[in-house]
Amino acid sequence: MNFVFLFTIMIIVAYILLGIYSSLALRTYLRKNSYVDYNVVADSPLAPSVSIVAPAFNEEKSIVNNVKTLLGLHYRNYEVLVINDGSTDDTFKLIQENFGLVKVNYYFDYRIPCGRIRGIYKSTNPAFKRLTVVDKVNEGNKSDAINAGLNICKNDLLVTIDADSIIEPDALSKLVKPFLEEKEKKVIGTGGVIRVLNSCDVEDGKVKQVNLPKKFLPRLQVLEYTRAFLLGRMAWSKLDGLMLISGAMGMFDRETMIKVGGYDSSVIGEDMEVVLRMRKYMADQKKKYIVTYIPDPLCWTEVPEDLKSLGQQRTRWTRGLIDSLKKHNDIFLNSKYGKLGMLGYPFWFIFEWLAPLAAFSGILYTVFLIATGAMNWSFFLVLLGFIYAFSIALSTWSILFEEITFHKYRRKRDVIRLVLTSFVEPFMYVVLAWFSVKGNIQHIFKTGGWGTIKRKGGK
Amino acid sequence: MNRIRIVVTILALLFACSFFVQTKTFKRIANKSEFEFVKYDNENTWLKVHEFWGLEMRFVDILIVISLSLISTMIILLLIILVKRNNRDNREKLKDELMEKYQLMILEYLGASTVNMEGFKKMTRSKFNRQILIKQIIDISLNLPPEAKLKLNKLYFFLGLLKDTKGKLDSLKWHKKVQAFKELSSLNIKVYNKKIEKCINSKNDILRLESHIALVKLADDGNPFEFLGDLDYHFSLWEQITLHQLMTENEMNVPNFGKWVNSKNLDVAMFCLRMIREYNQVNNYDELDQALLHENEKVRKTAIEVIGDLGLFSLFRVLKKRYKHETYDNSLEIIRTMGKRPVKSVMNFLQNVVDAEDDVNLQIEAVKSIKNMGDDGKVRLEKMMNSDYKNYSIIIKHVLDDRIN
Numbered sequence: 001m002n003f004v005f006l007f008t009i010m011i012i013v014a015y016i017l018l019g020i021y022s023s024l025a026l027r028t029y030l031r032k033n034s035y036v037d038y039n040v041v042a043d044s045p046l047a048p049s050v051s052i053v054a055p056a057f058n059e060e061k062s063i064v065n066n067v068k069t070l071l072g073l074h075y076r077n078y079e080v081l082v083i084n085d086g087s088t089d090d091t092f093k094l095i096q097e098n099f100g101l102v103k104v105n106y107y108f109d110y111r112i113p114c115g116r117i118r119g120i121y122k123s124t125n126p127a128f129k130r131l132t133v134v135d136k137v138n139e140g141n142k143s144d145a146i147n148a149g150l151n152i153c154k155n156d157l158l159v160t161i162d163a164d165s166i167i168e169p170d171a172l173s174k175l176v177k178p179f180l181e182e183k184e185k186k187v188i189g190t191g192g193v194i195r196v197l198n199s200c201d202v203e204d205g206k207v208k209q210v211n212l213p214k215k216f217l218p219r220l221q222v223l224e225y226t227r228a229f230l231l232g233r234m235a236w237s238k239l240d241g242l243m244l245i246s247g248a249m250g251m252f253d254r255e256t257m258i259k260v261g262g263y264d265s266s267v268i269g270e271d272m273e274v275v276l277r278m279r280k281y282m283a284d285q286k287k288k289y290i291v292t293y294i295p296d297p298l299c300w301t302e303v304p305e306d307l308k309s310l311g312q313q314r315t316r317w318t319r320g321l322i323d324s325l326k327k328h329n330d331i332f333l334n335s336k337y338g339k340l341g342m343l344g345y346p347f348w349f350i351f352e353w354l355a356p357l358a359a360f361s362g363i364l365y366t367v368f369l370i371a372t373g374a375m376n377w378s379f380f381l382v383l384l385g386f387i388y389a390f391s392i393a394l395s396t397w398s399i400l401f402e403e404i405t406f407h408k409y410r411r412k413r414d415v416i417r418l419v420l421t422s423f424v425e426p427f428m429y430v431v432l433a434w435f436s437v438k439g440n441i442q443h444i445f446k447t448g449g450w451g452t453i454k455r456k457g458g459k
Numbered sequence: 460m461n462r463i464r465i466v467v468t469i470l471a472l473l474f475a476c477s478f479f480v481q482t483k484t485f486k487r488i489a490n491k492s493e494f495e496f497v498k499y500d501n502e503n504t505w506l507k508v509h510e511f512w513g514l515e516m517r518f519v520d521i522l523i524v525i526s527l528s529l530i531s532t533m534i535i536l537l538l539i540i541l542v543k544r545n546n547r548d549n550r551e552k553l554k555d556e557l558m559e560k561y562q563l564m565i566l567e568y569l570g571a572s573t574v575n576m577e578g579f580k581k582m583t584r585s586k587f588n589r590q591i592l593i594k595q596i597i598d599i600s601l602n603l604p605p606e607a608k609l610k611l612n613k614l615y616f617f618l619g620l621l622k623d624t625k626g627k628l629d630s631l632k633w634h635k636k637v638q639a640f641k642e643l644s645s646l647n648i649k650v651y652n653k654k655i656e657k658c659i660n661s662k663n664d665i666l667r668l669e670s671h672i673a674l675v676k677l678a679d680d681g682n683p684f685e686f687l688g689d690l691d692y693h694f695s696l697w698e699q700i701t702l703h704q705l706m707t708e709n710e711m712n713v714p715n716f717g718k719w720v721n722s723k724n725l726d727v728a729m730f731c732l733r734m735i736r737e738y739n740q741v742n743n744y745d746e747l748d749q750a751l752l753h754e755n756e757k758v759r760k761t762a763i764e765v766i767g768d769l770g771l772f773s774l775f776r777v778l779k780k781r782y783k784h785e786t787y788d789n790s791l792e793i794i795r796t797m798g799k800r801p802v803k804s805v806m807n808f809l810q811n812v813v814d815a816e817d818d819v820n821l822q823i824e825a826v827k828s829i830k831n832m833g834d835d836g837k838v839r840l841e842k843m844m845n846s847d848y849k850n851y852s853i854i855i856k857h858v859l860d861d862r863i864n
Binding site: 031034035037040041043044045046047048102105106107108111122123124177181182183184376379382386388389390392393396397399400403407412415419 | 500503505506519522523525526527529530532533536537539540541543544547634637664665669693695696697699700701703704733737819823853854856857858860862863
């Protein structure tokens with residue numbers, strides 16, 4: 001019982017401290033950023049060149065619009081590489097037809113191992129000169145596709161993005177900024193805020209109107225994303241303990257990425273694993289480096305709308321987390337890796353991996369107590385009330401920060417609905433904890449696949 | 460942003476108050492009715508009585524109080540969200556109204572020969588209004604001819620708005636200082652240049668950058684970049700890009716950047732090399748020659764790029780010599796540089812690179828450079844295609860495809 005008590009207090013204190021630290025960091029960031037003109041970097045001949053690598057697997061509903069968005073970004077020097085990762089639908093056909101692609105004699109070598117590349121395509125239309133499409137055999141997962149792109153791309157910075165995501169027009173300028181501000185520490189990666197696209201009005205691959213999702217599950221994920229990105233990652237970035245740059249969108253130093261051998265296609269959680277490996281590489285080489293995070297909304301992505309897809313996504317995330325933590329277990333409490341080893345890794349290990357398992361065990365124990373009639377109901381209600389109150393207060397806090405900072409949901413009723421969702425959200429934790437347990441079971445028995453989300457391609 | 464601090468402070472106070480009140484209320488209820496919602500249990504850590512600092516308490520009671528406080532906090536947060544929303548909307552509305560009103564008044568002032576300044580004075584009683592007026596004066600002055608700008612400056616001085624700007628300049632808060640820099644530089648007021656100069660080596664990135672921008676804008680006909688010689692701090696690429704943009708937009712008279720190529724500050728050295736390229740300052744031949752031997756590889760790389768972009772062929776022989784001694788990135792840059800302008804004398808060197816190197820990027824860049832040599836280059840590539848020494852055809856096909864490169 002003492003252990004449970006201490007664990008609960010630890011979780012609550014950790015989240016409160018992270019929230020406070022995040023809030024302070026966010027405040028400084030926003031104040032500094034209010035003087036920044038991103039057009040300056042977007043138009044400058046001195047700005048570094050960027051390669052966007054967008055793997056696509058069966059994205060026929062959204063691929064054309066999303067490639068158009070990528071080609072219309074406000075940045076002077078960039079190329080777009082779409083990797084058709086052996087799609088079985090019309091993804092490749094649609095890109096080929098809409099962008100007038102023809103096969104070219106592209107010379108490259110497989111310095112980063114990846115699946116066989118069937119062909120490299122360029123457009124006959126000079127308007128799409130930035131676009132290169134790589135058609136490859138699907139021999140692994142998303143990592144394999146990014147590695148193919150890594151063999152082809154040639155610019156200083158690498159942006160990895162899901163082809164089904166919608167990117168903000170000024171996203172590249174914002175992501176590039178930390179690299180341009182580099183001081184004695186080399187910037188090896190930067191991530192930004194990912195927002196929920198469901199129910200938003202999308203026109204020509206651009207988000208025209210931000211709406212709160214109509215369905216409950218996506219709305220719930222809006223809350224989760226807001227909490228994670230505004231109250232969590234900002235703090236980890238400031239604490240130099242950031243372990244994850246979301247796979248939906250991130251920018252990396254290409255040279256460092258190549259030196260670590262690109263993505264590892266044998267793991268599921270490739271986005272966390274590659275960041276850990278890059279950080280380890282830099283620390284082993286005794287090079288000063290940072291992984292940064294910018295709290296600006298840069299990218300919009302569709303989240304699962306049904307329990308089945310959500311379950312597949314969350315079990316995959318859990319398996320990915322375990323893979324990454326296991327593979328780099330030497331970081332755990334290893335002072336050689338600085339705050340990553342002493343803070344970041346232990347936090348993920350205890351609060352992201354073990355906490356859902358502990359919570360699920362608690363639920364089972366509760367059921368056992370009820371079944372055996374040994375439940376102290378009044379005590380149970382007090383504990384439940386406490387957790388419930390803490391959960392909604394934390395969510396409301398994140399909503400307040402969203403309001404103060406980016407103010408994306410313009411309608412008052414959207415904010416009220418979001419707050420109301422936070423009243424129901426704590427009950428969903430049981431389901432999410434189960435998905436986490438399921439992920440652990442799948443990891444042990446090496447089952448479970450990648451899973452899919454039913455795409456609508458915007459409203 | 461001060462509002463965030465106020466909100467957080469109010470929140471903390473409210474939380475503390477609600478915690479205090481609820482503890483008292485809870486105790487009162489408990490005392491009056493001998494109320495015990497959760498029964499005492501000495502076996503359970505949560506339910507047994509602990510003694511801390513002479514006070515008897517149970518964790519479960521603390522939990523109840525914290526829960527009630529959290530719920531109160533949530534309600535308060537919710538109210539803050541709604542009130543903030545309304546305030547934001549009202550403030551935006553008021554700002555738009557004032558901006559429009561001041562715009563009309565300023566335009567009337569600019570067009571008339573005599574204007575009743577008292578009308579303006581009445582409008583500038585509150586700090587908020589004065590700030591909006593300063594913003595509007597700056598916005599309008601951007602597109603005005605010099606005489607009209609002078610008239611606007613007179614209005615600014617007459618209304619005592621300089622006091623506001625000076626107040627911000629003397630503030631300890633960096634963001635207020637930045638605002639003052641922007642106002643002074645937009646209105647071309649040079650009296651406080653010395654104060655701005657004090658910030659050129661500030662630890663705060665934004666303050667440092669904005670002081671550089673302001674000094675460049677406010678410089679007399681002399682050298683606006685004199686501060687480069689005094690820069691101790693890191694001069695990031697972001698700052699360099701911003702200053703370059705400023706020079707381009709304002710079509711400024713630029714100094715000879717060769718003066719600072721040997722700066723101990725490596726960022727300044729690289730900035731100057733880049734500016735030598737952007738402003739085509741080919742007279743800095745010797746400085747570029749020296750920069751090729753700089754101890755820092757990034758400076759050397761920038762120098763190689765600049766030599767190529769400026770077409771300083773006579774330095775290509777130095778580049779050829781440096782090729783084997785350079786880092787991989789710099790060697791690649793040398794090959795690229797040689798292809799920027801057609802110089803026949805490097806053709807054999809480039810072919811040697813293709814023959815000798817196994818690295819794909821070096822091979823591709825060397826073939827690209829040969830291709831850029833014009834007709835002679837094409838002839839050389841055709842010969843290489845038929846060569847028995849190595850199979851060049853894949854690389855050459857790649858390079859000759861204009862859609863790829």
